[in-house]
Amino acid sequence: MFAKRLYADESNVQPNATSSFSEYKITDYGYGKNNVKIMHVRRDGPVHSIREFEVSTHLKLESKKDYTEGDNSDIVATDSQKNTVYVLAQKYGIRAPEEFAILLSSHFLNKYSHVREAHVHIEEYPWERLTSSNGYSTQKHNHAFIFTPVASRFCDVLLKRNSKPIVISGLKDLRVLKTTQSSFVKFVNDEFRTLPDQYDRIFSTIVESRWEYTTVDGVDFCQCWNKVKDVILTTFAGDPNVGVSSPSVQNTLYKAEKTVLDSIPQVGSISMQMPNKHYFDFDTKPFKNVIPGDTNNVFIPVDKPSGIIYAQLDRSGLKSRL
DSSP states (O other): OHHHHHOSOGGGOOOOTTOOGGGOOOOSOOEEEEEEEEEEEEEETTEEEEEEEEEEEEEEESOOHHHHTOOOTTOOOHHHHHHHHHHHHHHHOOSOHHHHHHHHHHHHHHHOTTEEEEEEEEEEOOEEEEEEEOSSOEEEEEEEEEEOOSOEEEEEEEEETTSOOEEEEEEEEEEEEESSSBOBOSOOOSTTOOOOOBSSOOEEEEEEEEEEESOOTTOOHHHHHHHHHHHHHHHHHOBTTTBOOBSOHHHHHHHHHHHHHHHOTTEEEEEEEEEBOEEEEOOOGGGTTTSOSSOOOOEEEEOSSOOEEEEEEEOTTOOOOO
8 A cells, every 4th residue: 555655657666676775875773772761869968869860862873784784793782771871870970961961972972982973862750859838937858759740851962973962951841821911913814714803812832942052061951941941931921910911922932032042141042832722712692691791701721723833043153953
C-alpha cells in the first residue's frame, strides 16, 4: 500500500538488481538512551535537597559502519550511556540540568575520540521543599518535599567536536488563566466569520517556551529559568491589584519575549507558543424566567478545537537553532 502511494506511475518503476550502498547516502543518524530516571540527594547536615530528572543521551559517531556493515566496534552501548549518567551524578552532583547536560556531553566527546556529536536532553520533576505552619510562622522542612507541577523545566545541550556547546533551556505545561482584561476585536470580518468582537473574555493558555543562550560562561541557569517564568507570569497577569490589558494572545506573547531579551543579556533567542484553552459563555437567554439579568458567571470549558499562537524573537544578527 505504501509503495503504491509513493510512486505515481508504477509502470516506470523498474527493479535494479545491481543496486549498492554507493547509490544512497545516510543523511542523518545517531542513537542513544532515552528517559534515564535519576534522583540526586544533597545532604548538608540535617538539611537535604533533591533534584529528580529524566535524562536522554544521543551520540553521533564519526563512522556509519554499524549501519552499513553491521560492525559494532565503535558503538558505546546505550546501557553504558545510562550508567554514565549515574556515575557522573554520583561523582559531581547535579546543581542545574544545563550544567549536568554540558558535563555529560563533554564527557562523551572527551572519553571517546570517535564520537562526533553528543546531544543531551533533560527534563526536571518539579519538587519543592514542604512548608509547614503553626499559625504564627511558616518553616521549610529539612527533608520533606511536595510535588508542585506549576511548570516543567527542560533543557537541550548539543556539543560537536571542537565547538562550543549549544544550550537551550525551556519550560512547558505552565497553565494560566485570568477572568478579565482580555479582548479580541477588529479582526478580519468576511463571509467565514461567526465569532463576534470580544471586549472582555477569559484568557487561558498553557505556555511552552524555549530560549537559547549566546554564552554559557558565568550563567546562573536556575536564576535565568526562574526569571523567564516570572516574566511570562507578570506579562500575562500584570499588577496584582490592577492587572494588565491584553488585546490579543499575540501581543502578550511578544511582550513577554521582548522583556526576556531585555532583562537577560545572555539569551539570544526565545520562542513561545500559547494555545487557547477556551471558556465559552453559557447561553442564559433561554432561561430568563429562571435566571433574570445579564451578568453571566458560568462558562463552558471547551478542550478541542483550540487556537494556537506562537512566535520566535531573536536578537538582530543571531542565527538561532531553536
